[in-house]
Structures are given as structure tokens and as C-alpha cells.
Amino acid sequence: MSSSFKDAMDGTAWEDYCEKILRIHYGVRSFTSVPHADRGDHGLEFFANDGTLFQCYFPDPSCSMEDYKLRVKKKINDDLNKLIKNESGISLLLDGLVITQWLLLIPSVRSKDLISYCNAKTKSFLKKAPSFINKNNFKVRIESDDAYPLEKHKARILIESTIDFPVREITQEEKDQWKSINTNFHDNLIRKCGKIAPSPDAMVDSLIGDYLVLEDLIVAYREEFPELHKEISEMVAANLSILKTNAFFSKEDPAELVMDLLKKNRANVSSLRQKISMQNSEKFSIGFVSKWIAECKMDFILS
Template sequence: MSSLIDNLSPKEWESYCEIMLRHHYGAKNFWPVPDEDSGDLGLEFYTVDGTIYQCYYPDNNIDMATYKQRIQKKIREDLKKLKSNEEKIAKMIDDVIINQWVLLTPKNRSKDLITYCNKKKREVLKQGISYINEKEFIVKIETADSYPDAKMYASGVYDKSINIPITQVSEQEKKLWKESNSTFLDNIVHKSTKIMGKNSDAFQDNIITK
């Protein structure tokens, strides 16, 4: 049985993660980084406890080898930005010291990715990046299951946002609307009948029930 997360798009996954992490950390301890003005510097979110988050939603239908390659590429390319954007990131996060870099993805399907994260951690530490905690810094893959309460909250919020209930309009309500909007209705009927002919009835009814 597929879950809500299994049916998200990459952009929806990012939105889901933002809702989840904002709830987990609290608004004052959590920063989303906008990407509309020259990108996000390789940070989608960061937190007061020194965590950088990036989100990645891989194709569910790829084989294991391709999956690992794509996850590794995402980790590799985004970690490079910690150094290439060092000055800008340091100014943005101010006095926050980064203790971990986390890739949020729906599932971690391979133990090899844990080994890969450890390798990339050592490579980052060798670069002497000013805002990195050299004693505690780690690179990890996490899923929504790492934040169970916030996951439940985000699923509830997201599910409601895409399942807005539609109120049924009764025949009596339609009649009352027609009586109080007769001039507008006459205009709609005249124009839609002229343009759509016999197919205009459904269009007219749709206008009334909106």
C-alpha cells in the first residue's frame, strides 16, 4: 500500500520536508533558504542546532545501481558548495556552527550510502571550512521516519491541503442564486448558448455552483 510520501513530486517532497522540519524545530529555530534570487547556496534549510538540510526525491522506478549513483551525485555536488560558497554561507548563517549535513530522502535503500557519507565527511573536514565544527561534523541520510511526530503533523497538513472538501450545492440554493442574480444569469445563458449551443447547460450549471 503506497503512502502519501510515495506519491509526492520532488517539489512536493521539499514542501513536505519544510512543514515537517518547521514543526520539529519550531519557527524561531528553523530557516528555509529561498532559491529565487541566485539560488540557495546549496542549502534548502538550516537550523539553530547546526544542521544543514538538502532534500532529494529520486525516481521510484530506477534500479539499485542507478539509485545509488544519483544519491551519491546529489551528496557530492551539494557538499562541494559548502566550500565554493563558504563566504556567503558564513554571512547568511551568522554565528551558527554546522555540526551535520543531512540529505532528506523518502528512503535509504542501501547501506553503501552510509559508507559514502562517511567518506564525504572526511573530505569536507580536510577543506577547513570556517563554519564547520571539525570535531562533530557528520554527513547523513535521513528520512521522515527520523521525525515521527513531525512526520505525522506534516502528513496531516499536506493531506488536508490537497484534499479540500467540495461543498455540494442544493437545488434550493441554485434557485435562490438564480433569483438574486437574474441579470447576470441571463447574460451568461445568452452568451454561452450562442457560443456552445446545446453544450452550454453544463457550463451554466458549473457557474452557478462555483
């Protein structure tokens, strides 16, 4: 694996990359990803039906060898202690699965001392190991993505490929149906677009189409790429919050405010680690603006 590919990562990107590798390796029936909100508390990120607990760690690539070894050893020690401390919660997650190895995945194993340290930790950990550990067959191990040569290349292709869900053409019949069902939202669009655009009727019609396309994309991304969907939603929501706060201190033309928000959405969506197509990116950017205008979240621009 090219070092530049991994050097450009941070801890979150490394974790996402490792998850892709392991999902490819094990398949959906034999692999479980612990939700992000709980990972740090329990000291594990993933587990597999072959009895492996996984943790990921991305040490600072620029640190010295001595500092590197200290950091990795601390990570191993701290997370093994979390297994003991959180025995009951982890047992519920594992649901009877017996664990035979705990594996730390790092970008590269830079010292044989870390292998020796894992051997020593295996012996000391087994003296106080929680009930879900196989005390007769258990190892603490450290590996890099090189342990999965085929899977790592497939994972990189997934990361570097561009996601592009087809965007369908919204018919006038669908727009008219939306107007009849969402009369309040439609009234909001008419009222606000009258303040924003020189041709409000055309803008209303366009934004209804963008709203409906966004709903399609949200469903597709939420089902296929839930973490990416969450990342996009949080980014654009933050943009709206920033714009609303700024509006308390300076009065701008409503059209300029909306354009500023659209630019921020475009910039954030285009900066995602996972590439998405230009068409999907644009539809997310304008789609969220249309959703906010329709659903009364941008009244501040008219005040």
C-alpha cells in the same frame, strides 16, 4: 509512512513535506527556510539553530539500485561542493551559526552503502571545509522522514487536510463604498459586463462582491500559506495569458471567453496538491476573473 503517499510525490512535493516536518520539529524560532530562488545556488534548503544544514532529494522511485546509489552519491557530492563554493554567501545567511552536521533527507535509505559513503565524505569534506563548519564535530548524514516519526504524521495531516478560510457575506454598504473609491474599476465593470452578460447590472453587483472576497482570501493565504498563494496566483495568471494569446487567432463571444477562463481557473485551483475547500476554490476562480475585468486586464475580449 505509507509508500503510496510518498510515491505520488515529485521533488517539489517532497521538499514541501520535509519543510513541514522540520518546522513542526524545531518551531519557528529555531528553523530557517532558504527562499526557493536561492536554494539550488547555495546547496542548502533549510538550516536549524542546532547546527544542522538540510538538503532534500527525491530520486526516481523506479530507478535500479545501482542508478539510485549513483544519483544519491552525486547529490551529496555536488551539494557539499556548493557549500565550499558559496562559503561567503552561506556565512551571511548563518550569521555566526556553527554547523555540526549536513543532513540529506530522502524518501528511504535503500542501501547501507550510502551511510558508508557519508562517512567517507565527512572525512574528505573536512579537509577543505568552509569556516562555518565545526571541524572537530561534524558529520555528513543521510536520513528519511522516519527519523521524525511524530512529525511526519503531523505533516501528512497538514498536507491531506483541507484549507478553508471563512468567506464572509459582503454587504451592500461595502459594495457602494468600493464603487465610490474605485470609480475607474467600477466603470470598467459596467462597460465590460454590458458586452458580456444579458443582465449587466446584476453581474456588476456580483463581481464587486467577488472582488472584495478575493481581497480577503489573498490576505489570508499570503499570510498563512505564502507558497500556496504564489502557486494559485501564477496558475490563474497563466490562464489569462493563454486566453489573451488565443484571442489573437480566433474571435469568440466575450461571454464564452470569460466562461472559458473561469473553467480554466476552476480546473487549476482544484488540482493543487494542497487541498482547499470548494468554497475557497470557487471564490479564487471567480474572484480573479472579477479583478481582471475591473482592472482593465481583459480589454481584448471586447475588441
